[in-house]
Amino acid sequence: MIETEAPSGTVAPSNRRRTALAGALAALAGLVAAEVFGLVLPGHPSPVTFVADRVVAAMPDGPREALIGAVGTLDKPLLVVGIVLAVLGGGALIGLAAARRSSLAPVLFVVGGVVAYLVAWNGTTADAPGLALVVAVGVTVALLVWSRVAPVPHADGDVAGPVVERRTVLRAAAVVGAAAVVGLGVVAVTRRASSATVDAMRSALRIPRPTDPAPVLPAGITPDVAGIAPAITPNADFYQIDVALSAPVIDVASWSLSVTGQVGSPLTLSFDQLVALPSIERHIALTCVSNEVGGDLVGTARWQGVRLTDVLAKVDVQDGADLVLGVSVDGFTAGFPRSILGDGRDAMIAYAMNGEPLPVRHGFPARLVVPGLYGYVSATKWLREIRLTTLAADVPFWLQRGWAEDGSIDAASRIDVPRAGSRVAAGTVAVGGRAWHQHTGVGSVEVSVDDGPWQAATLAAPIGTDAWRLWSWQWQATSGTHRLRVRMHDLDGTPQDADVRPVFPGAASGLHTITVDVT
Ligand SMILES: Nc1nc2c(c(=O)[nH]1)N[C@H]1C(S)=C(S)[C@@H](COP(=O)(O)O)O[C@H]1N2
Numbered sequence: 001m002i003e004t005e006a007p008s009g010t011v012a013p014s015n016r017r018r019t020a021l022a023g024a025l026a027a028l029a030g031l032v033a034a035e036v037f038g039l040v041l042p043g044h045p046s047p048v049t050f051v052a053d054r055v056v057a058a059m060p061d062g063p064r065e066a067l068i069g070a071v072g073t074l075d076k077p078l079l080v081v082g083i084v085l086a087v088l089g090g091g092a093l094i095g096l097a098a099a100r101r102s103s104l105a106p107v108l109f110v111v112g113g114v115v116a117y118l119v120a121w122n123g124t125t126a127d128a129p130g131l132a133l134v135v136a137v138g139v140t141v142a143l144l145v146w147s148r149v150a151p152v153p154h155a156d157g158d159v160a161g162p163v164v165e166r167r168t169v170l171r172a173a174a175v176v177g178a179a180a181v182v183g184l185g186v187v188a189v190t191r192r193a194s195s196a197t198v199d200a201m202r203s204a205l206r207i208p209r210p211t212d213p214a215p216v217l218p219a220g221i222t223p224d225v226a227g228i229a230p231a232i233t234p235n236a237d238f239y240q241i242d243v244a245l246s247a248p249v250i251d252v253a254s255w256s257l258s259v260t261g262q263v264g265s266p267l268t269l270s271f272d273q274l275v276a277l278p279s280i281e282r283h284i285a286l287t288c289v290s291n292e293v294g295g296d297l298v299g300t301a302r303w304q305g306v307r308l309t310d311v312l313a314k315v316d317v318q319d320g321a322d323l324v325l326g327v328s329v330d331g332f333t334a335g336f337p338r339s340i341l342g343d344g345r346d347a348m349i350a351y352a353m354n355g356e357p358l359p360v361r362h363g364f365p366a367r368l369v370v371p372g373l374y375g376y377v378s379a380t381k382w383l384r385e386i387r388l389t390t391l392a393a394d395v396p397f398w399l400q401r402g403w404a405e406d407g408s409i410d411a412a413s414r415i416d417v418p419r420a421g422s423r424v425a426a427g428t429v430a431v432g433g434r435a436w437h438q439h440t441g442v443g444s445v446e447v448s449v450d451d452g453p454w455q456a457a458t459l460a461a462p463i464g465t466d467a468w469r470l471w472s473w474q475w476q477a478t479s480g481t482h483r484l485r486v487r488m489h490d491l492d493g494t495p496q497d498a499d500v501r502p503v504f505p506g507a508a509s510g511l512h513t514i515t516v517d518v519t
């Protein structure tokens with residue numbers, strides 16, 4: 001049965017390779033088991049998700065900034081592949097170490113599990129017991145698999161370590177591989193089923209008519225420019241930014257929202273209780289602080305929800321509470337000064353977006369929307385708690401990572417059509433775009449060609465000061481390569497900041513400039 005007999009104290013290279021492989025297999029089996037087990041714990045993301053969140057959080061600002069702009073696309077799968085490879089590598093190292101002393105393996109797998117737990121723990125104690133359970137199951141399975149693929153030899157096991165037959169490793173690899181495929185298949189199917197359940201729940205939900213509906217929009221909010229995106233962003237096209245690897249799947253029947261912290265009488269609302277309260281409906285533009293000049297991390301939707309100050313009035317907020325902190329089911333937090341609500345802006349606990357329950361990826365069943373603040377300080381999705389607190393006691397997620405405390409939105413403008421770098425025919429060319437300075441409003445937009453004089457663009461019909469405003473301009477284009485720039489003044493007459501600043505730590509600035517080839 002034993003293929004190679006290594007002399008005491010040394011290990012044959014082929015055996016080392018096989019124990020490394022056995023270790024990697026055992027770690028993979030443990031990871032798959034933890035993923036599958038994690039799935040059956042309601043409301044818990046997978047352990048890999050937990051770790052990926054940690055990686056995003058721990059990254060230095062430069063790379064993270066680059067990543068955040070793209071989160072929701074390719075970066076997440078790449079992170080997951082990286083984490084799986086790291087686990088395989090860790091398992092292989094344990095295998096190598098155990099090639100000399102097999103009794104080391106169980107100890108190292110347990111240590112690996114503890115490290116995984118610490119790396120994955122995101123600081124919210126609510127998640128700790130579930131995560132501990134998931135990791136414990138994973139480690140147990142890894143140990144079981146290890147004891148099968150790397151049997152301790154009959155004699156002096158403690159001295160020479162396990163001797164592994166190639167056939168055992170191959171057979172174990174086949175079994176673990178098959179189990180991984182089946183297990184992850186089950187995960188994928190169940191995930192799809194549970195998001196299908198939420199979709200069914202969403203479509204079954206009845207959202208009451210708003211008590212205070214949004215004003216009827218005038219005709220002409222979207223200018224007649226071919227190829228320009230509509231002034232009200234459809235839900236399917238609305239940008240998405242979050243640090244969650246997969247959107248939390250929330251059962252609205254068991255969900256509740258608590259208003260806590262420095263309040264005289266804390267409050268908990270079920271979904272039914274929330275939507276039974278008087279509601280407002282408003283067109284509000286949401287903007288991400290990570291939006292580059294000319295970028296598309298901005299959108300305008302019609303939101304319906306409960307006015308935040310209505311809810312705060314019910315809990316008797318204490319004087320010292322100067323921070324309103326939204327806490328998400330996924331542990332994310334965003335916070336802003338309570339004083340900004342004093343101007344009566346339409347900040348709300350939103351539960352509907354463009355006339356339907358919030359899409360899962362936009363925070364189902366409820367989120368915060370605060371006109372005039374970037375999302376990172378205000379727009380908590382999958383909201384579970386609103387905490388009245390202070391910056392000294394609770395530092396919001398992105399502030400912990402060096403982003404600016406003041407999340408007020410800056411004025412900005414963008415050219416959408418023609419696209420940067422495109423080719424157009426000489427003659428009259430329709431130019432169009434949008435500008436925003438939420439809660440202040442857009443006063444004027446101007447365009448300049450090749451650093452020539454600023455020329456007034458035509459503003460489309462207004463949606464409201466909390467939304468963006470689209471614009472158009474007829475360009476008499478002559479052949480050659482030309483540079484177009486845009487700038488705006490807000491309704492106060494203040495020009496947007498033309499100085500070039502990067503995104504970190506508090507929003508990019510500078511004028512959007514594009515080059516167009518006219519033929
Ligand atoms: N739970 C949670 N809410 C969150 C975030 C997040 O990472 N997690 N990101 C915030 C940021 S930075 C922005 S810009 C907005 C984006 O909202 P959207 O994805 O609906 O466009 O959500 C905010 N709310």
Ligand SMILES: [Mo]
Pocket residue numbers: 241287288289290374375376
């Ligand atoms: Mo953001």
